[in-house]
Amino acid sequence: MIPADAISERPGAGRPAAPRQAAAPRHGSIVLDRVTRIFPGRITAVDGVSLSIEPGEFFTLLGPSGCGKTTLLRMIAGFETPDAGHVVISGRAMDGMPPHKRPVNTVFQSYALFPHLTVAKNIDFGLRMRGLPKAERRRRVEAMMALLQIGDLADRNPTQLSGGQRQRVALARALVNESEVVLLDEPLSALDAKLRAELQIELLRMQKRLGMTFVFVTHDQHEALVMSDRIAVMDRGRLRQVGPVADVYEKPRDVFVAEFLGLSNIFPVTSIAGGCLDTPVGRLALAAAPGNAGHAMIRPEKIRLDSAGPDMATPHGPNQFAGIVREAIYMGASSQYRVEVNGGQLVVLDTNVSARDRSWQAGEPVRVSIDPANIVLVGQ
């Protein structure tokens, strides 16, 4: 665990001291105003993205590879120049400002540690370049190494470190500067699943403790869900949806977001009659009027399975169907089923919470219940 005293020694912990400017009311905020980047060859990597990130927020840019999320991050860092639009950090326009003058530090996907410097000197690099007094530099480097539990690696070379250790050094090198904003470009993608889960939690804890704004880029929807306060789902250079994690997951605006973020059952809306919806699995009652939405979505974990009793013919409520389990995948904490209902297919996720919960075998008849409130209407 993180030693509690490591951070309390640091003056201004949680509210990083920024000697280069007075504390503005929007200290650590990021505003993107219709930012566009067109690469040579007329490839529009980022297309008119407007976005506002709050100070101290853990904000995630999520999207498939090539969606422009890294380019967007690089424009915040200053490595790419927008062809149109503006980047504003802490209330200051960043137009034409080179990376070394921005109140931003980056954790690179490849870590980009300096191989000719030791771990301690890597972490010290930014402080040294800023010309801080030697005693302060040493104190901050040591505190940061203690915080990330890499103190014993101080004199090693980056080439002698494991992936997880390199990741921690890269993180320390960015965080030690106590800048207003930290940008992270898929920092965990090179690590194995277990280490990754560990570092996700640690990263989150560091961010909450230091109070910096984190902008995190990932293509991993699970990672985005675990870590973020808010996420922006990107596709082909544009924002599809921005909002708090739960909102985006529970109420995806369109099919792309619904499918990118977790598993889902999505049916095109073909005919609507009396607040009901005709789908391949049968007629579904809705909680609200369908409007002009193109699709209905049901998350697999929101569908309930029960034993098929003798009273199958008489439903206990709306949206109950007789189904047959066609495929059962046991996944430890939960099980995933493919259930055939009225000739259509449903993906169902059933948690294995208590010993009383039973799991189903392929071929077993089940009763499928869908709460109308869990049917979400999404756009195309």
Next chain:
Amino acid sequence: MSEAVFPVDPRAGMAARAEAFGRRMRLWITAGPGLAWIILFLIIPSAVLLAIGFFSIGTYGNPQLPLTVEPFREVAGYSILGWSPGNLIVIFRSLLQAVLAAALTIALAYPLVFFIIARPPAARPLLLLLVILPSWTNQVVRTYAWMELLGPDSGLAHAAQSAGLLAPHLGLFPGVLAMQIGLVYNYLPYMVVPLYAAAERLDWSMVEAGRDLYASGVRLFRHTVFPQTLPGLLSGIILVAIPAFGDYVVPTLLGGGKSMMIGSLIASQFLETPNWPYGAALTIFMLVFTCAGLIAFRVLSRRPGGTEESMM
């Protein structure tokens, strides 16, 4: 593997021996020609040269008995007229010219290499070829061309004359400037190629990390680009400084009598004076001096962080 699998079978021992013999044979067959080359054209000639260095001078400058250390004493500056610093000056001048040539080629090569790297990948081989192409022609021809370019009637000389840097009707050669131009011109490709190889593999994310961490300009170069290109740079220094130190063609054609270098001094012992034992002693001295310099250079350049890659 085989020994570990059949440790007790006596036939296995024979098989292992046969295999070891086969392995030795393969080694000799593959390494043999190279070794023969080194023995025939490096070890034996050096030994002969070393031996000649211990002979006395004959009437026609040829080596003859009795054996003596006189040629080596002469290298150190002692003669029948007492000690003179002449050789020391020649060696020092050669060293200075070599170091200067290396420094100038570095100064020219860095911008050139990064200019080439900045071109589209398809255009780079052609640009690199243009740098290398002159070195495929004869060095003497190239150096003669410089004699024309720097001669009294050349545009460069006229420009220098009208700027008052040069007396009328004089050329820019012979002299130290002409010699240095010739050295830099001749050895630039040997700096560009290894530096290009290092720069092409440059990890630009390291440069971005440097910019991200408040470095810019010279400090950015020094902390991110320079360490990454150092292996190529060191190779380039070795490839330029050592041949430049012993170069014969350029100092002879462009340097003139006032800027005698060790290469010309040695050549003159065989072609002009002649004094074979003295020339041999000078050659041996130069060889030892160069090797010592190379070893010192390697030791100095092997700093923490590891630049062992691509060192000679």
